């Protein structure tokens with residue numbers, strides 16, 4: 177199979193999830209099944225592996241890939257859903273607990289590199305940015321129909337964009353002339369609006385990230401997905417999260433804090449195991465998109481001794 181996406185921190189994910197035959201694994205961001213297919217073969221015999229993605233084309237790629245594995249002694253369920261509804265997915269499979277959960281956040285290379293999906297400011301495409309193409313909200317609506325103050329706040333909050341005011345002024349001026357429809361049109365508007373010298377990244381990087389996060393409801397998805405995951409984890413269950421920027425980092429830490437040893441819970445806790453894991457130089461050389469990745473692994477422990 178021709179797969180563009182290289183799974184990030186693969187060996188580290190496999191090692192830190194302490195995989196064993198018979199475990200129940202849930203991959204909330206299955207993508208092209210890079211991590212999923214490596215994990216699933218370690219659950220044989222008797223394991224169950226649920227793979228979720230909100231992009232139907234990822235489900236199809238993943239299905240083709242797992243078919244190639246020809247594994248029979250493990251149950252695989254691939255589900256088109258959002259990870260903010262992972263509790264429902266798990267119950268529908270007939271389970272009440274999961275032992276391992278992985279969230280590998282953001283975009284896959286298959287999504288980013290397809291101009292028709294509208295995620296990239298390097299190729300021309302429609303302003304779309306939906307991972308789930310059945311949802312109504314697109315980047316075109318955010319850019320053209322959102323009030324200026326809301327748009328500015330999105331660029332600031334989700335992109336840490338300090339030129340949000342100038343950028344939104346340029347967008348609003350352009351809107352007077354007609355709807356903004358293409359990724360390159362938006363990228364060049366932003367480029368012209370941002371003053372001064374070029375940094376290391378393209379001037380549209382932060383705005384595109386922010387708009388994508390709004391379209392995907394990513395903050396709510398992440399908060400909700402983490403909450404449901406930790407509720408569902410069995411005793412000694414593990415949650416691994418790979419983040420790619422500081423806002424994702426903050427949300428993960430903030431959402432998990434109340435479950436930690438200082439959170440005041442008595443029945444169970446979820447604490448981070450070890451340190452944050454980052455790719456080594458060799459991985460970054462082979463896969464530049466891994467450069468900002470951070471892996472955090474958390475473990476749930478029942479405090480009563482009443483193991484599930």
Ligand SMILES: C[S@@+](CC[C@H](N)C(=O)[O-])C[C@H]1O[C@@H](n2cnc3c(N)ncnc32)[C@H](O)[C@@H]1O
Pocket residue numbers: 181182183184204205206207208209210211212228229230231234257258259260280281282283284285307397
């Ligand atoms: C970085 S890729 C995962 C790649 C995968 N781990 C692999 O190795 O092939 C992220 C995937 O998560 C999906 N995704 C992002 N947010 C999601 C959400 N809230 N619910 C379900 N899937 C989501 C995207 O559609 C994308 O396919």
